[in-house]
Amino acid sequence: MSSTFGTIFRISTWGESHGPALGVVVDGCPSGMELSEADIQADLDRRRPGQSALTTPRNEADRVEILSGVFEGKTTVTPISLLIRNADQRSNDYSEMESLYRPGHADLAYDLKYGFRDHRGGGRSSARETAGRVAAGAIARKLLERACGARILAWVSQVGSERAGALDPLAVTREAIEANAVRCPDAGAAARMAAAVEAARKARDSVGGVVDFAIANPPAGIGEPVFDRVEAELAKAMLSIPASKGFEIGEGFRAAEMRGSEHNDPILHDASGFSFASNHAGGTYGGIAVGSPIVGRVAFKPTATIGLEQKTVSRSGEPAVLAARGRHDPCVALRAPAVVEAMAALVLADLWLRDRARKGVFGLE
Amino acid sequence: MSSTFGTIFRISTWGESHGPALGVVVDGCPSGMELSEADIQADLDRRRPGQSALTTPRNEADRVEILSGVFEGKTTVTPISLLIRNADQRSNDYSEMESLYRPGHADLAYDLKYGFRDHRGGGRSSARETAGRVAAGAIARKLLERACGARILAWVSQVGSERAGALDPLAVTREAIEANAVRCPDAGAAARMAAAVEAARKARDSVGGVVDFAIANPPAGIGEPVFDRVEAELAKAMLSIPASKGFEIGEGFRAAEMRGSEHNDPILHDASGFSFASNHAGGTYGGIAVGSPIVGRVAFKPTATIGLEQKTVSRSGEPAVLAARGRHDPCVALRAPAVVEAMAALVLADLWLRDRARKGVFGLE
Amino acid sequence: MSSTFGTIFRISTWGESHGPALGVVVDGCPSGMELSEADIQADLDRRRPGQSALTTPRNEADRVEILSGVFEGKTTVTPISLLIRNADQRSNDYSEMESLYRPGHADLAYDLKYGFRDHRGGGRSSARETAGRVAAGAIARKLLERACGARILAWVSQVGSERAGALDPLAVTREAIEANAVRCPDAGAAARMAAAVEAARKARDSVGGVVDFAIANPPAGIGEPVFDRVEAELAKAMLSIPASKGFEIGEGFRAAEMRGSEHNDPILHDASGFSFASNHAGGTYGGIAVGSPIVGRVAFKPTATIGLEQKTVSRSGEPAVLAARGRHDPCVALRAPAVVEAMAALVLADLWLRDRARKGVFGLE
Amino acid sequence: MSSTFGTIFRISTWGESHGPALGVVVDGCPSGMELSEADIQADLDRRRPGQSALTTPRNEADRVEILSGVFEGKTTVTPISLLIRNADQRSNDYSEMESLYRPGHADLAYDLKYGFRDHRGGGRSSARETAGRVAAGAIARKLLERACGARILAWVSQVGSERAGALDPLAVTREAIEANAVRCPDAGAAARMAAAVEAARKARDSVGGVVDFAIANPPAGIGEPVFDRVEAELAKAMLSIPASKGFEIGEGFRAAEMRGSEHNDPILHDASGFSFASNHAGGTYGGIAVGSPIVGRVAFKPTATIGLEQKTVSRSGEPAVLAARGRHDPCVALRAPAVVEAMAALVLADLWLRDRARKGVFGLE
Numbered sequence A, B, C, D: 001m002s003s004t005f006g007t008i009f010r011i012s013t014w015g016e017s018h019g020p021a022l023g024v025v026v027d028g029c030p031s032g033m034e035l036s037e038a039d040i041q042a043d044l045d046r047r048r049p050g051q052s053a054l055t056t057p058r059n060e061a062d063r064v065e066i067l068s069g070v071f072e073g074k075t076t077v078t079p080i081s082l083l084i085r086n087a088d089q090r091s092n093d094y095s096e097m098e099s100l101y102r103p104g105h106a107d108l109a110y111d112l113k114y115g116f117r118d119h120r121g122g123g124r125s126s127a128r129e130t131a132g133r134v135a136a137g138a139i140a141r142k143l144l145e146r147a148c149g150a151r152i153l154a155w156v157s158q159v160g161s162e163r164a165g166a167l168d169p170l171a172v173t174r175e176a177i178e179a180n181a182v183r184c185p186d187a188g189a190a191a192r193m194a195a196a197v198e199a200a201r202k203a204r205d206s207v208g209g210v211v212d213f214a215i216a217n218p219p220a221g222i223g224e225p226v227f228d229r230v231e232a233e234l235a236k237a238m239l240s241i242p243a244s245k246g247f248e249i250g251e252g253f254r255a256a257e258m259r260g261s262e263h264n265d266p267i268l269h270d271a272s273g274f275s276f277a278s279n280h281a282g283g284t285y286g287g288i289a290v291g292s293p294i295v296g297r298v299a300f301k302p303t304a305t306i307g308l309e310q311k312t313v314s315r316s317g318e319p320a321v322l323a324a325r326g327r328h329d330p331c332v333a334l335r336a337p338a339v340v341e342a343m344a345a346l347v348l349a350d351l352w353l354r355d356r357a358r359k360g361v362f363g364l365e
Helices: A037-047 A107-114 A120-125 A127-148 A174-178 A187-202 A230-239 A252-257 A332-358 B037-047 B091-098 B107-114 B120-125 B127-148 B174-178 B187-202 B230-239 B252-257 B332-358 C037-047 C091-098 C107-114 C120-125 C127-148 C174-178 C187-202 C230-239 C252-257 C332-358 D037-047 D107-114 D120-125 D127-148 D174-178 D187-202 D230-239 D252-257 D332-358
Strands: A010-015 A021-027 A064-066 A080-085 A151-159 A209-216 A244-249 A267-270 A273-276 A294-300 A310-313 A319-322 B010-015 B021-027 B064-066 B080-085 B151-159 B209-216 B244-249 B267-270 B273-276 B294-300 B310-313 B319-322 C010-015 C021-027 C064-066 C080-085 C151-159 C209-216 C244-249 C267-270 C273-276 C294-300 C310-313 C319-322 D010-015 D021-027 D064-066 D080-085 D151-159 D209-216 D244-249 D267-270 D273-276 D294-300 D310-313 D319-322
Touching: A010 A127, A010 C021, A010 C080, A021 A127, A021 C010, A037 A064, A037 A127, A037 A332, A080 A127, A080 C010, A107 A120, A120 A127, A127 A151, A127 A332, A151 A174, A151 A187, A151 A332, A151 B252, A209 A332, A209 B252, A230 A244, A230 A294, A230 A332, A230 B230, A230 B244, A244 A252, A244 B230, A244 B252, A252 B151, A252 B209, A252 B244, A252 B294, A267 B310, A294 A332, A294 B252, A310 B267, A332 D332, B010 B127, B010 D021, B010 D080, B021 B127, B021 D010, B037 B064, B037 B127, B037 B332, B080 B127, B080 D010, B091 B120, B107 B120, B120 B127, B127 B151, B127 B332, B151 B174, B151 B187, B151 B332, B209 B332, B230 B244, B230 B294, B230 B332, B244 B252, B294 B332, B332 C332, C010 C127, C021 C127, C037 C064, C037 C127, C037 C332, C080 C127, C091 C120, C107 C120, C120 C127, C127 C151, C127 C332, C151 C174, C151 C187, C151 C332, C151 D252, C209 C332, C209 D252, C230 C244, C230 C294, C230 C332, C230 D230, C230 D244, C244 C252, C244 D230, C244 D252, C252 D151, C252 D209, C252 D244, C252 D294, C267 D310, C294 C332, C294 D252, C310 D267, D010 D127, D021 D127, D037 D064, D037 D127, D037 D332, D080 D127, D107 D120, D120 D127, D127 D151, D127 D332, D151 D174, D151 D187, D151 D332, D209 D332, D230 D244, D230 D294, D230 D332, D244 D252, D294 D332
Parallel strands: none
Antiparallel strands: A010 A021, A021 A080, A064 A080, A151 A209, A209 A294, A244 A294, A244 B244, A267 A273, A310 A319, B010 B021, B021 B080, B064 B080, B151 B209, B209 B294, B244 B294, B267 B273, B310 B319, C010 C021, C021 C080, C064 C080, C151 C209, C209 C294, C244 C294, C244 D244, C267 C273, C310 C319, D010 D021, D021 D080, D064 D080, D151 D209, D209 D294, D244 D294, D267 D273, D310 D319
16 A cells, blocks of 8 residues: 655545544645644535535535644644544445445455455545545645645536536636536536436436646746656546546647647747746646646546446355445546545645755756 | 656666766666666667658667676666667757747746756757656566566557547557557558658648557556555656656546446456456556556647747747757657556556565465 | 655654644555554553653553554554544643753754744654654564564663673563663663662753664565665664664674674574574674674663753743753653664564565566 | 665665676756766765775776766756766676675675675675765765855774774864875874774784764754654665664764763854754754754774685585685775765755755745
8 A cells, every 4th residue: 555645745644434534644734834624624525425415425524633733723844633533334334345346346456456455335445535635635725825826626527428618727716616516617517417417326327527627826847857747746646536537737638639830839928927828738848837727637437336236246256246225426526626626736735845945046046 | 856766666767868878777676687788779769769751850879788787697686777878969950949938848947947957959858858768668568578477568549630440459469569650550540640740740740649558467456555556657657758648547538428337347257267347447446456458548749849930939038930940750659659668667567566565474365 | 844754664653742642654564464452552551651760750541542454353454543642741841841942952953943833842852752653663563573573672771871781682581671660681780770860860860871672583685775774774763763862783883993803794504594603793784684683772862851950042042041840751761662662663664575575576585 | 775865865876896887866956056077076086996005906096977967067957867987897806706605795695685696896785886975975065065055074083993082073174184094184093093904904804993974064954853853864874884883973872871961952042043052962953953063973894805714605505715805995984984974965965955845935934
């Protein structure tokens, strides 16, 4: 296992779906930043289950407790330990998971690798693990907002074949995203997406989706080529989210169809400095952010757990039929924006601190 | 900068486009593997420029020299240092790059970040940097082939709007890939792609493309959740390649349009063990490889350097017009398969060694 | 801050002296090892304050709670989160620490570095931080005992000018160490040491000491030259313990006085394999363990907190006089053996897993 | 193997004693620092063999070549690759090393661990490996001098039982150190030490020694508790040097004999800020440098290779007698100061850059 992420702003998550608690240790946050549970709770509330009829009815309050690293309301730079108790566990729903391998899940993979697993609710492979990421990401987000003025948003842009219309990433607001249960700022598309989710749920099936993200006003100069490029770190971060299957920065796969004369962003200069006439690149060149918005997309597969009967096998290899009874989301993408934002914040906070290490030593930048 | 990649099988690349040499140090290769320059040269030859009329006429022999880590024809486990001298440099072609920022390039980004750069041929941001990756990847590839029987192939599946037809990833052969200059195993599509590249070149423009990869017989059980999942490490590796803009594992973005009942791979069991009736997942569950082929795709933008006149600005911010005269590829994707294979090999070799660390301690797997 | 230690067997500690709790997350422990709170509590009990008249009267039960990573009594390989609630805090004892810099303490250093600190009881620079290390070390110790048969012991060999007599490290037992409050297996020396501690306490002063450690039956072949040698990792581990000032492996500084003919350990061979006629090296050659006992020593300075009046300055630079009233140990070395053992166990567990990664790939070892 | 050292200022060394070359890649040096081969050669010359009658007659010019990372005389922040060709190899001197295990050497250890090794001259376990460290350390040293005004010196303070007199570490100069072949700034002691080395050489034996180091004007605030303390990183760095057996910071093992009232450094304050009336701590508190000189010592064992006949065994376990004929130093400590300085510089440069990452974010320090 490797549950540590980041080089300087570094997190270590822990906890299983049906253990007593889960949490995260955040190391490397600079001293002197105001921080309280409320700063973290807001992001957790956007991730937690049970928010609407479109998500799993598992009801977890996900109340976060700060156990260290904050003194008199400010960060001290010592590790910040965050604890979230599990409440609504009902592990008896998952009794079949001990003996049957669920298609699309990691049950067999964990057995192949480790030979022993906590089968209740998927254990560590459960999406519930992302609560720790979101809690840590809230701290990274606040650091970026306060110290750099960066702003990170993510929203649902596709569910099944329903797509949001063209959006200016900089015009998207938190309010527009949270205005509907789908978290799509295009209200018309959101209604069609909600219908698609509902249709999947009624069919005891599930459906995939896409989450877009935009980082406005990112710190210029961050990114550590040749390997730790901004887009490389973001790609790793996003593909580490359960159920993610694809990542794009800027035009992504559409860039393959373009000509260079079309894709190259013209460079401008005026009193406020250098800028770009377009943003096909998605905010980075050579793996380094230039201050333009960093925009990209993450694909999520349909939820593996479905109510339809599926053929599978047992741990001993016997054929079996499985029809899931556990509570589950018909579309994991709907709760993913908070996780995508958290991972983006963690990547940026770390790259920003890494860039500061060397910046200005010989006064050139 | 961060030019180190990997945890146990770890490489450090170095060298600029127009310096005296470039190279890589490979640390962590197990002892006792037969290794000679010839093992490495074959992969370098597939990456090097000047291979066909479709690529840059810069002529680099890219001869590799092993300086350490091999004794009496076998690896000793000490770091393997590989050296490649730069030969055909012509840095005068790049004199304008000192004063003008090239659209689509990292010139401005490097100046923003570091305040000082080697402007000859892009310096470290040149795709020439990938020679070190390919050399190191050849060692990782040999390790995986000899120790695990894994086989890694990559090929061009799209150029502009020309796409290869449906292919069984396991049926693709090195011979079919190398049968044409485009490196597309679908000969009909390859001809159309070659025409698209030639059209772009004649228009003094460039065009993007997509590279598919398939890893047959990967070691089951590799991947270190929750952050260092197989697909997360691959995504980072691929997005660290110059000009890459997107990554998919398995169905990728197509998964967003699918239902769970369609996407879930049914699990089977017979005398040879567990297997899957389909491979929509692309070979991993919960970030762990299960032994099925690991398949994915990488998107590349069109080459930034084009002969067409482009508006830009100088380092001092004055408006300027740039029409590149330097030698360049009209489609970087054509030389990318060797790099994609190398990065895949580096990821797998490292994850495989990481998995071995813990495997079998208490005899469960 | 950097509160993470280890590469594969990796721990992240957190928590302040006077916060609500402290703890540690242990990542990388192989699956299938039996583990309960009792395994950890035993080591914590040897470290905790209030054990005898010779240590601080602060009374902490230091009860450990396992929050994750164990299922049905066995490790699952997922991160093991351990929580210890702080009980007896009395932070009013430390009110002067807010305004006055204590000589020999890190108060000024933390203010220089971070500009803000939790001044209650030293915050993160308190030796209380080592509870997390001891808890994690107990898991590493059990892993080494069960999987390799290694055994780690540490004891007090010197207090002030009182030294233990010559001891065969392999003959020292846990029982002999725990037979007295000083934790010195030489009973006669232990009595003199206890008197030295008591004399220091009565003088409202403190006294230094030395802790010896011996690792019997270490796994042969561990150690990762050239930088991550066994002795290099041990040296870092030991010098990361609060109040430590020196480290020796084998003969240590005495080796400087020796001739090569005297120091070289003759190599033998019989039916059971290779061995050594002496162990001046302390168990490693070229940074690699050969199976001989790994023996070394760690020096600890006298406790910085003393009751005697000391001249110092306030945060604003005004001269002041400080006479500590807080509870403290007159000799930190007495509680250090549990910490030294824990750090040795963490180093060995990590190096052992790192060695396994590559071992036997080509069947040479 | 692990041949990478450092987190942000990070080096990767490579090369065997009798291969074609050895070298190092330095990653993370800030851009804009003037750098030429001459800056590095000076330090290499102090380490290289053949400098005096007291050292090995192996004659290596150790000419360094910069292959990347420097453009127009300044660092560009890209990896700096340094190459040193091996010249005087005479590997036939070492033919016996293929079949016989040399006492005190790593031959058997490497065979136990890797099962295969380059037996010529010790391969990677040769002290010749330290040339790469010294070359990299010269860059770190220049960075610290230019950017922080720090100055690092190391000298021989003991050979066998001959000790230098009490020295003020801040009064020691490079000139005084280099004034004699022993590199001891106490001329009288140096003469006695030279005699001790000569006596050992005549007896076909070897002798150990101690190297002291002092870092004047270190950047205040560096050090990353709780694990990456200044003294912990230094201890690891020093114990990673071949033949090192012990490390002390400040009073080291002498602290064990002291009372707290004697060891605590009184804190002062005047117009120039905070300072200390003494420096028993050796420059760090809680693992953080406070600006006082960082002083410490490293113990080296006697050279393992001696001309005297020693009993040993062959690779197949047969008893044998070995009398070394290869060229060797009778006292490795004499050439160690350049290596100790290099490792100290590498530790400080890295910790300084790590500290900068977070410093001043919220304006508190």
